[in-house]
Amino acid sequence: MGLAQNVIFGLVTGSYIAIAAIGFTLIYGIVNMINFAYGEYLTMGAFIGILTVGVLPLPLPLAAVVAMVGGGLISLLLARLFFTPINQTGPVPMLLTSIGLGLVLRNGIRLTAGQSARYFDTEAITFRFDGLPPLSVGSVDLLGGFFVTSEQLIVMGCAVGVFLLVHTLLTRTDVGIAMRAMGDNENLARVRGIDTQRIRDSVWVLAGVLAALAGVLLGIQTNVSAGTGFSQILQILSAAILGGAGSPYGAIAGSYVIGLVLALSTAFLPAGMTGISSAIAFLILIGVLLVKPSGLAGQEVREA
């Protein structure tokens, strides 16, 4: 078994999680709530994508853009309907509201879209690198042959693109700088003349856009069903907390740690334990938080 191959698998898994986790952690940092309905945002994005491909029909890249626009608008609409009115009640009522909203959305999607999984019609091209010399340490070949598919490259490419755009947004635009200011101290930001409601709305839109993109990418790799996003929410939440809740850069780091741990534990755990690779990822999370409660990026986890 080659380490390089499993690192690639881990990076791909981490990329899915990272795209979604950035949106999740921005909501946490700026709106000050843990949004448990966020998995359903991924699901809705995936459904918009597959409907766009099937009904309009548009090519997949355009469908992904439509899904991102739709995801952003739906996220804003849901926030205006359910979260903005209770902004002042604190994180716990908002957390409970998001759990309820998630249940309603998930079952609503199931009732509306039916039971069957849907699939994007894609063809993957596989690129192989088999001629590499072995670099063995014990039973582990550090290099070995490996392959990467076009779908995996697209996922990792999208993730890198998202990281660059988010970094640019947060450091080079007024909206992004205002988001960071709000994340640090909302009252001070308001005193300095920042329209905090507009910034909250921007965060909701951005989170919806990222969730929709992650949903479409997940749908391409797996399928689109009512449980598409829900099955990922624990990993997204863990990545955000591991990285330091509220920090987009920490969420990216946390996502790749979880992706790599998932892949490497499946590859190297004793044969009877491979089914608990997800649990290993959460053990790492607990371990990191015990040593560094503020997470990898060093931002204090707030009460929620």
Add this chain to the structure above:
Amino acid sequence: MAFDNTGRNTRRNFLKAVGAGGVAATAGCLSFGDSGGGSGTITLGQPAAQTGDWDFLQPGVSQATDVAVQQINDAGGPLDREIEVQRRDTAVNPQEARSVVTQLVENDDALALMGLFSSEINPLFDFLQEQQTPVVTPWPGSGYLDTRGGDMGTPDNIDDDQWVWRTVIGDTVHTAGGARRALDEGNDTLGVINGNSEGARSWADGFVAAYEEGGGTVAQRVEVSLGQSSYQSALDRLFGSEFSAFAVSIPLEDATTLLSDWSDGGYGRQPILSDPLAQNDLASQVGGDLDGAWAASPGQAGPSFDSFVETYEQGGDAELNGWTPPAWDAMHVTALAIERAGEATPEAIQQNLGPVSRDGGTEVTTFAEGKEALANGEEISYQGAATPTNFTNFGNVFGPVAINVAGGGEFSQEEVIPAEDIRGLVPEDEY
């Protein structure tokens, strides 16, 4: 004063009316709620997989159940009463299944339960015994039930009964058929990859046991958690070992992801699929790389299969699957048990499921034939659509095993291994 008298009279009259109404309502409730020994409709419950990992199999089972009920009612119904089925979704979740069973037994007065999967029965087995309501189910393949369930061959003695009957052949039987074919094809060494759910693990356990019993060797077994976005790491680990074929046991949606990953990774070798995976959706999604993959499924060739199909197709367009004929059999054998008992109670059904199914009586293939034979004082032996439905002492059935092979984006039946060929592989006192 007049006002007071009027008030007292009014209050007295009101209390009388309420009291009389209450008595009438209570009597009415008792009457309406009686699906047992009276003369009303007989209610049977059906815990169903309307959502969840296995929901793609439910439409066929629901349609088979509904057309069976229609045919039974058209023939006069057991004890000249109509049967109705109360269907409730469990999502194949043990917690939900527990609630649904309670609802069906306590609120709906269901006299028997016509569903429940292995993943639900195994953790709830003791709870189901406490309900004292027969579970006659087309779903579970688990080896856990090989020696649990049925009437122990003593129908009159209910004390040793275990209240679970399955009309589908157990994993032990068709995995034995699959293992035999794998060995016959010259696959001396296999890899195995399975999900960590009860059903997926049970199939893999049964297959590996039968395969190793036949002299095969499992080079590598990898268990994966469900719902992952990629199974490449698990595949990479599995294919690090040398073997000629690999067995896959995991729910359909995960299997589609896993086998698409397998196709993308170009791992090659012969896939052997668990029986729920013989679905055209899987073959069309994975594409040509899956051609030649096969699954050993419960055969659909009981004595009354042809007449079942004819009736089934008039009931809708749900796809027929390996659990569809057993659902038809479950309904028929339960209705015949009520007819033979002469009363509609859970205990009566439990005591008569064995006698109406086992060898020795007049062979009947429909409820109408059975009702007539019983009216003539004859014993009967129901001959089912999936299998002959001769319940063993543990409430299990034997039947043929069908080999379905993928090709051109769909599965087609290539071979049927007769029940007699497989029966020798399964000891009588262990099934």
